[in-house]
Amino acid sequence: MAKELPPYTVMVRDLPVHKTFEVPATQVSDWLKGLPMRDALGAPDPDPEAGHGKADLDLYADGTHAFASGTFKGYLTVACSRCVGPVRLELDEKLRVTFMPPGEMPSEDAEPTAAEDGAEVLAEDLDVFAFDGEKIDLEPLFREQFVLAVPYAPLCKESCKGLCPQCGIDRNTGTCTCEKPIDPRLAALKGLKLPS
Numbered sequence: 001m002a003k004e005l006p007p008y009t010v011m012v013r014d015l016p017v018h019k020t021f022e023v024p025a026t027q028v029s030d031w032l033k034g035l036p037m038r039d040a041l042g043a044p045d046p047d048p049e050a051g052h053g054k055a056d057l058d059l060y061a062d063g064t065h066a067f068a069s070g071t072f073k074g075y076l077t078v079a080c081s082r083c084v085g086p087v088r089l090e091l092d093e094k095l096r097v098t099f100m101p102p103g104e105m106p107s108e109d110a111e112p113t114a115a116e117d118g119a120e121v122l123a124e125d126l127d128v129f130a131f132d133g134e135k136i137d138l139e140p141l142f143r144e145q146f147v148l149a150v151p152y153a154p155l156c157k158e159s160c161k162g163l164c165p166q167c168g169i170d171r172n173t174g175t176c177t178c179e180k181p182i183d184p185r186l187a188a189l190k191g192l193k194l195p196s
């Protein structure tokens with residue numbers, strides 16, 4: 001019996017092929033583990049609400065390279081950077097990816113190379129992944145869709161009021177009577193009697 005391939009792997013000998021792939025919540029949960037804006041949610045692990053992805057791809061090869069072209073749709077859930085409530089981020093990306101032998105991969109810090117027509121090609125502009133010529137592993141590509149979608153400071157809404165730093169109440173849904181904290185250095189000065 002043929003050994004079962006890992007998920008998101010396609011044999012080059014099976015190309016060209018049109019394929020769809022599902023990324024379940026357990027997988028999204030796992031990929032986003034350790035990201036502060038995920039961990040801040042305090043969600044169960046695995047989190048059934050972590051997200052979901054669906055790739056719809058045309059995969060083909062030209063002998064030395066393989067290509068994936070299509071769409072990636074789905075969503076993921078992260079924490080709001082102010083109130084820590086869940087923020088749902090939608091994914092709707094067009095994918096155009098080239099798989100090339102490791103030796104041909106542009107290096108990260110390479111100088112931009114001037115192409116024939118004078119256009120500059122930067123390594124980070126190319127969506128390229130290494131492959132061994134036998135099978136394509138789409139996992140790094142799918143993982144990237146989720147990881148790169150997480151903004152530095154996600155917000156549930158632009159006007160999110162955040163949490164009270166003293167009692168922790170969500171100011172979007174409640175109010176508290178906490179006084180604005182006085183800088184302890186100023187408080188000390190207040191009680192100070194200045195010599196006249």
Ligand SMILES: [Zn+2]
Nearest residue numbers: 080083156160
């Ligand atoms: Zn918020």
Ligand SMILES: [Zn+2]
Nearest residue numbers: 164167176178
């Ligand atoms: Zn408060």
